[in-house]
Amino acid sequence: MSNCPYHDPFKSAREQKPVLATEFDGDPVAMILGFKEVRKAARDYTTFSSDAPFRVPIPREEDVRSMRQYPIEVDPPAHTEYRKIVEPFFRQPTQPEYIERMENLLEELILDALERDSIEIVREFAIPLQSRALTYLLNVPESEADLWTTWGTHVFRDESGKSKGAEMETYTNSLFDRAEANPGDDFFSALVQARYQGRPLTREEMQGCANLAFAGGRDTIINTVSTVMAYIAEHPEALDALRENPKLVMTATEELIRYTSPVTHLGRMCPMDTDVHGVKVDAGKLISLNWASANFDPTMFEEPETVRLDRKPNPHIAFGNGAHNCLGAPHARLIVRTLLKKLCQHTNGMTLLSAQRKVEKEADYERANAYHELKVQLISK
């Protein structure tokens, strides 16, 4: 059995300095690597601003969308008001009916997978799961997911990296037209009816909220699900431990999300010339908050490359930290918890048939992040 220890590509850089001077899109980026340093910078929006449309994601996204994303690409105090508008939808995953729907969904997907000789987890499991679960969050009919399921792992880019952002904007624009004509109690109708500083949202602001709800919740969930499945395939004893102690599901979820850290890093713009732990950043240039590196910092996580399902405390920052911490976190956590629970209930794990890892190849590092393709056979109980 392959043990496939996670390889932390930032280890040696982080051991030397908490920040790595690197580059993206032909521009310098001061990438912060240390846990304490990332966490602190994430909370300091005056020095490290999110008021930088298209540049919070790295590489930058002008080529795949035409509008600023809300609330991620604005600073407080404006951020606080935009975030409040959408927050009620993101809080739903703690409601009993929502939890039950998620349980039914995972039960159906796992029972279906058990019927097959093999299943390709990314396309045949994670994408349908992500798409159908998102209909619960946005409060739209589950049939809407039929279309979303046809999209790739990234909503904006096809497998070759080409932009298909315009299609996505046309689609969300049509959802707002529909909501304006006939408002219901879905996410899009709420935005149509929302007020910001006493005025309705502009269509561009609505589009920016919708765009983030689709993009922020897509590859993150898909990559987490495939990584968790691969972990279980390679560690059949994990399900036994979880069955023996069902409470372990909660800590295991946090640990598997730390281990996956599906968002490697995100950008911030320095409004002023700034010294970032010895690296000079000119006004207008970027730093990055490397969540993945922070989550493997041994000063905070003992044996960071080992998955400890009972790790506690586990102050990982896979969901970010500070004002922008992930709104989708309750939904994401529920998906992982329910996945583990249902795998325990219905399977004896799975056999890994083939795996093709996805690798982020950048100027100064290569990071394996989830899978292009992961074929397994589920084992019934």
Add this chain to the structure above:
Amino acid sequence: MPTKITFITQDGSKVVVEDAIGTLMEVATEHDVEGIDGDCGGVCSCSTCHVKVKREWLDKVGVADEIEQDMLDLEDETDERSRLCCQIEVVEEFDGLIVEVAPLS
């Protein structure tokens, strides 16, 4: 015997729960106490359940253990009254307890 707990939120309003059971975080989230999210479900991972215990209750409620303290050490706005309330199991002796929701840092 029912156990009464009062949460005071950031805007100064009170949420009074007459028959609290479970952890303080569970009680708070079940009653929609503003500022207590309990995102990680109570396993010392998210710090979205930070409260300050009224001084006169400190002895009864007790202090954070090492794991909880490690999490609190990362927060900015902590003091000796700070607790992560997912780590506080409600018991009868807490009848009348008052806690303040800490500012989101």
